[in-house]
Amino acid sequence: MNRYFNRKTILILSFLSLFIIGTIFMFITPFSIKSSYYLTTQTSDGETISFNVFEPVQSEDPKKAVLIGHGFMANKEFMKGYAIELAAAGFVAVPFDFRGHGMSTGSLDRGNLILDVQAIINYLNTTRSDIDMDNLAYIGYSMGGGPGNQIVNESLNFKAFIGVGTGLGNIRSGDSSNPLNVLMIYAKFDEAFQLSSLVDSVATRVGVSTAAIDTNQLYGSFDNGNATQIYLDDNSNHLAVAWDTDFTREARDWIINTFPETNTPDENFYGNLRLLLLIIQIIGGIGLFIMLIDPISTLLKHKQENSEERLKIEIRDTSAGKLSITSLLYSIPLSIVGIFIIIWIFIPLPLAIEGFFLSLLFGQVFGILVLLWRLAKKNDLSLKQILKTPFTRQINDLGKSIIYGFVLITILYLILYSSIGLNYIGMVPSITKAWAVAIFIIITFLMFIIFGIFFQFIIRPMIPWTKKGTLKAILIHFGILLSYMTFFLLFLGFLTGSFFFFGTTMPVAICLNLMIAGVSVYTYEKTGNIIAGTLIAAILFVMIVSTLAPYQGFLGFLSGFL
Numbered sequence: 001m002n003r004y005f006n007r008k009t010i011l012i013l014s015f016l017s018l019f020i021i022g023t024i025f026m027f028i029t030p031f032s033i034k035s036s037y038y039l040t041t042q043t044s045d046g047e048t049i050s051f052n053v054f055e056p057v058q059s060e061d062p063k064k065a066v067l068i069g070h071g072f073m074a075n076k077e078f079m080k081g082y083a084i085e086l087a088a089a090g091f092v093a094v095p096f097d098f099r100g101h102g103m104s105t106g107s108l109d110r111g112n113l114i115l116d117v118q119a120i121i122n123y124l125n126t127t128r129s130d131i132d133m134d135n136l137a138y139i140g141y142s143m144g145g146g147p148g149n150q151i152v153n154e155s156l157n158f159k160a161f162i163g164v165g166t167g168l169g170n171i172r173s174g175d176s177s178n179p180l181n182v183l184m185i186y187a188k189f190d191e192a193f194q195l196s197s198l199v200d201s202v203a204t205r206v207g208v209s210t211a212a213i214d215t216n217q218l219y220g221s222f223d224n225g226n227a228t229q230i231y232l233d234d235n236s237n238h239l240a241v242a243w244d245t246d247f248t249r250e251a252r253d254w255i256i257n258t259f260p261e262t263n264t265p266d267e268n269f270y271g272n273l274r275l276l277l278l279i280i281q282i283i284g285g286i287g288l289f290i291m292l293i294d295p296i297s298t299l300l301k302h303k304q305e306n307s308e309e310r311l312k313i314e315i316r317d318t319s320a321g322k323l324s325i326t327s328l329l330y331s332i333p334l335s336i337v338g339i340f341i342i343i344w345i346f347i348p349l350p351l352a353i354e355g356f357f358l359s360l361l362f363g364q365v366f367g368i369l370v371l372l373w374r375l376a377k378k379n380d381l382s383l384k385q386i387l388k389t390p391f392t393r394q395i396n397d398l399g400k401s402i403i404y405g406f407v408l409i410t411i412l413y414l415i416l417y418s419s420i421g422l423n424y425i426g427m428v429p430s431i432t433k434a435w436a437v438a439i440f441i442i443i444t445f446l447m448f449i450i451f452g453i454f455f456q457f458i459i460r461p462m463i464p465w466t467k468k469g470t471l472k473a474i475l476i477h478f479g480i481l482l483s484y485m486t487f488f489l490l491f492l493g494f495l496t497g498s499f500f501f502f503g504t505t506m507p508v509a510i511c512l513n514l515m516i517a518g519v520s521v522y523t524y525e526k527t528g529n530i531i532a533g534t535l536i537a538a539i540l541f542v543m544i545v546s547t548l549a550p551y552q553g554f555l556g557f558l559s560g561f562l
Contacts, residue, residue, distance in 0.1 A: 008291065008294075008295070011291050012288065012291045012292065012295075015283075015284045015285075015288035015291060016284065016288050017284070018280055018281075018283060018284025018287070019280075019281060019284030019285040019287075019288055019415065020284070021280065021284070022277050022279075022281035022282075022283075022285075022419075023281055023418050023419070025277050026274065026277040026278065026281060026419070026423065027422075029273060029274060029277060030084070030088045030266055030268065030270050032056060032057055032087075032088055032265055032266040033054055033055060033056055033057060033084065033087040033266075034054075034055060034056075035053070035054050035087075036052060036053040037052050037422075038052070038103065039051050039052065039053060039123075041119045041120065041122065041123040042119060043106075043112075043115045043116055043118070043119040044115055044118065044119070045112065045115055047104065047105050047106035047116070047119075048104060048105045048106075049096055049097060049098075049099065049104045049116050049119050049120065050076070050096065050097045050102060050103035050104045050430070051076060051094055051095065051096035051097065051120060051123075052076055052080070052083070052094070052095055052096075053092065053093070053094055054080075054083040054084055054086070054087035054092075054093045054094075054095075055087050055092040055093070056087055056088070056090050056091075056092075056266070057265075058265055059090050059263055059265065060263050061130040062130055062131055062132035063090075063091065063092045063130055063132060064090075064091050064092070064132055064135050064136070064137070064255075064259050065091065065092040065094060065124055065128075065132070065136055065137075066086050066091050066092070066093050066136070066137040066138070066139060066160075066255060067094050067096070067117060067120055067136065067137070067138045067139070067148070068082055068083055068094060068095040068096070068138075068139045068140075068141075068144075069095075069098065069113075069116075069138070069139070069140045069141065069143075069144025069145070069147065069148050070095070070096075070097070070101065070102075070141050070142070070144050070242070071141045071165065071166075071242070072108075072143040072550065073353060073504060073548050073549065073550065074101070074141065074142065074143075074242065074425075074548065075097050075101050075102030075103075075425070075547065075548070076095040076096050076097045076426070077095075077102070077422060077423065077424060077425055077426035078141065078242040078243070078424065078425065078426070079095040079139070079141060079242060080095060080422075080423055080424070081243055081245070081248045081271055081274070082095070082139055082164075082248050082251055082252075083095045084270060084271075084274065085248050085249070085251075085252040085269065085270060085271065086251075086252055088265075088266040088268065088270060089252055089255070089256055089262075089266065089267065090262045090266075091137075091255060091259075091262065092124075092128075094120055094123075096116065096120050097430075098113050098144065098147075099112065099113065099115075099116055100550040100551035100552060101550050101551075102426050102428075102429075102430065103426075103428060103429070103430045103431075104116070104430060105430055105431070105432045106432070106551065107350065107550075107551040107552060107553070108550040108552040108556065110146065113143075113144075114147040114150050114151060116147070117138075117147050117151045118151070121136075121151075124136075133157060134157050135157070135159055135259060136155075136157050136159065137158060137159060137161070137162070137255050137258060137259075138151065138152050138160070138161050138162070139162040139164060139251060140161070140162070140163055140166055141164040141165055141166065141241065141242055142164070142165050142192060142238065142241075143166070144166070145163040145164070145165075145166025146167075148161060148163075149161065149163070149167075149168065149169050149171055152171060152172075153169070153170075156178045158180065159180060159181065159225075159258055159259070160180070160181045160182075160183075160255055160258040161180060161181075161182050161183075162182075162183045162184075162185065162251050162255070163182075163183070163184045163185065164185045164241050164242070164247060164251070165185065165186065165187060165192060165238050165241040165242075166184075166192075166193075167193055167197060167198060168182065168184055168198060168201035168202060168205070169201065170201075170204070173226055174220075174224075174225045174226040175224065175225050176223070176224050176225045178225065179222075179224075179225020179226070179258070180225065181220075181222060181226070181227040181228070181254065181257070181258045182202075182205065182227070182228045182229075183228075183229050183231060183250065183251065183254040184198055184202065184229070184230045184231070185231045185241060185247050185250065185251065186198060186215070186231065186232050186233070186241075187232075187235075187236035187237050187238060187240060187241050187244070188232060188233065188235070188236070189236065189237040189503070190236075190237060190238045190241070190503075191237060191238045191493075191498060191499040191500040191502065191503040191504070192238045192498075192500050195215075195230075195232070198230060199213045199230065202219070202230055205228055206219040206220060206226075206228050213230070215230045215231070215232035216229070216230070216231060216232055217229065217230075222257050222258060222260075227254075227257070227258075229254075231247070231250050233247065237503045237504075238503050238504055239504045239507055240507075243424065245269075245271035245275070248271050249269055252269070274423070278419060278423060278424075281418070281419040282419055282420070285416070285418075285419055286415070288415070289408075289411055289412050289415055290522070292408075293408065293522055293523065293526060294526060296404065296407055296408065297404060297523075297526045297527055300400055300403060300404050300407070301400070302397070302400035302401065302403075302404050302532075303526055303527065304526070304527055304528030304529075310461070310524070310525070310528035310529075311389055311390065311392065311393070311528055311529055311530075312457050312458070312460075312461040313381070313389060313453070313458050314379070315375055315379055315458055316378070316379055318462075319462060320459045320463055320476060323454075323458065323459055323462075324459065324476050324479070324480055326371060327367065327368055327371055327454065327480055328480065328483055330367040330368065330370055330371040331363065331364040331366075331367030331368060331484055332367070332484065332487060333367075334363070334366055334367040335360070335363025335364060335366065335367055335484075335488070336363065337363075337366060338363040338365065338366025338367065339359045339360065339362065339363045341362070341366065342358070342359050342362040342363075343355070343359045345443070346358060346359060346554070347554045349436050349440075350433070350436055350551050350552065351433065351436050351440070351546060351549040351550075351551065351552070352549070352553055352554045352556065352557035353545070353548070353549035353550065353552070353557060354436075354440055354542070354545045354546055354549040355554065356557065357505075357545060358440065358443065358444060358447070360485070360488050361444075362447055364481075364484045365450050365451065368450060368451065368454050369383075371454070372386055372450075372453065372454060375458070386453060386457075387449075389453060389457055390449060390452065390453065390457075390529055390530050390531055390534075393529060397529070398529075398531060400527075401529050401531035401532045401535075402531060402532070402535065404523075404527065405523075405531060405532035405533070405535030405536050406535065408519075408523070408532065408536055409535065409536045409539050409540065412519070412536065412540065413427070413539070413540070413543070416540075425508070425544070425547070426547050426548075427543055427544055427547055428543075428547060429543070429546040429547045430551070432551060433546055433551060436546070437542060437543070437546045440542045440545075440546065441538050441539055441542045444537075444538040444541055444542050445534055445535060445538040447538075448520075448537045448538050448541075449530065449534050451481075451520075451534075452520060452524070452530035452533065452534050453530070455473075455476070455477045455480070455520065455521075456520065456521065456524040456530050456533075457530070459473070459476060459477075460473050460521065460524065460525075463476075465525070470521060470522065474514075474518050474521045474522075475517075477516075477517035477520060477521055478513055478514050478517035478518075481513045481516070482509065482510065482513050485506075485509055486506070489502040489505060489506065490502060508544070508548075512540070512541065512544060515540065516537040516540065519533050519536050519537060519540075520533035520534070520536075520537055523536070
């Protein structure tokens with residue numbers, strides 16, 4: 001027992017050390033910059049815009065500033081990699097949340113995004129006395145390229161525009177007296193728009209035929225103030241352009257070439273090092289979380305080691321594999337009915353993207369619900385009896401499950417927030433979304449309860465209670481969730497002719513579903529019930545999706561498909 005305890009303690013301390021080391025170095029790398037988080041400014045129409053500032057510790061005044069606008073279903077954290085590299089190179093980098101996104105207030109109105117850019121310019125002009133307001137630059141990712149294009153076209157103070165996975169309109173040509181150097185970054189597998197349209201725009205700007213435009217070819221020059229280039233990468237998609245280290249390096253070098261007189265105290269590139277630090281953070285943090293699940297359940301006296309004491313539902317004449325396939329055969333055709341039933345609840349709510357994904361999720365839940373009803377009839381049970389199973393424990397046990405779930409989600413959330421949250425995707429929705437988030441958590445919890453009943457109470461007991469069995473159960477849970485999501489996002493792509501949602505959603509969906517499956521299986525094995533795991537899954541799912549989902553009604557969301 002002592003040997004086991006000591007081994008577990010050593011593992012906990014080892015993972016904790018990895019996480020602390022990775023976190024500390026992630027936020028002090030590079031040493032040459034300082035960071036200011038969660039600053040705010042007001043737009044002319046009264047919205048609060050959240051932004052961060054990354055700048056060199058030592059630099060001569062006045063400093064050149066670069067505004068960084070993110071894309072649809074994204075936030076300022078997506079663009080932190082660009083900001084870090086620019087700050088290290090001697091620039092003041094300001095990534096910000098557009099209205100309705102991230103931690104900014106308001107609802108998404110593409111026509112007013114220009115006001116958000118103007119609010120950041122006003123902050124630099126009135127609050128910062130060290131900024132050279134005659135020499136600015138703008139980086140716009142996806143949706144963020146639109147208002148950036150507009151402000152750069154209107155204001156001669158902007159000397160560089162970098163479009164990252166976005167289009168290029170009729171932007172001014174630039175010359176030696178009023179320069180504007182334009183770099184358009186494009187990924188070969190971009191799902192948002194076609195390279196051909198970008199080539200047409202660049203051809204118009206440089207005054208040559210479309211057929212004469214080559215990617216990765218410089219047109220014009222920095223000396224003449226009209227440098228223009230399309231940088232094409234063969235290995236990225238629309239989501240990856242926000243994080244691709246090749247892209248951040250190109251963007252940094254383009255800004256440096258636009259302002260060669262800028263004092264560059266640190267010319268090193270930190271993208272690859274920061275990725276390594278993130279991996280150390282994740283390994284340490286997730287390892288720590290997994291190791292804490294067992295001792296916390298023991299501490300709260302909420303532990304069921306004996307498989308016979310775990311809640312389960314006996315189903316005759318079937319297997320885990322057969323039930324898994326059957327669940328998909330039920331879910332996919334019946335999902336349309338489920339989506340039609342649930343979508344009316346989400347239409348009045350403001351987070352249309354989240355409502356869209358939860359409607360898809362309920363389509364799968366509805367199919368599983370019908371399957372549970374069929375299984376109940378074949379096994380002399382009732383659907384009501386099956387659905388009541390998680391709540392058949394005593395009130396005291398349910399209370400422990402809830403407390404256990406909240407303790408674990410707090411630990412997991414802090415780990416994820418300090419790693420991927422602050423550095424890559426953001427995980428804190430704005431205060432204006434709070435009431436909708438609460439509703440979504442309740443609805444998602446009820447959906448995941450049905451998942452849990454099917455996956456944990458029925459399928460899991462059919463698999464041996466071994467480490468190998470645990471891994472198999474996690475993969476089955478993950479596989480059923482992801483297979484359904486993959487089918488519908490591909491179907492939506494073929495239907496609309498755009499695979500934007502597939503390409504941008506799947507990387508996040510894979511990581512999120514794998515984490516949900518792992519937590520759900522492991523906490524069920526430790527506690528004998530699914531309440532804690534379901535609570536963790538619901539909160540984690542909603543907080544991440546709510547942060548990424550813009551504050552937008554269903555009509556506005558649907559118009560994006562037209």
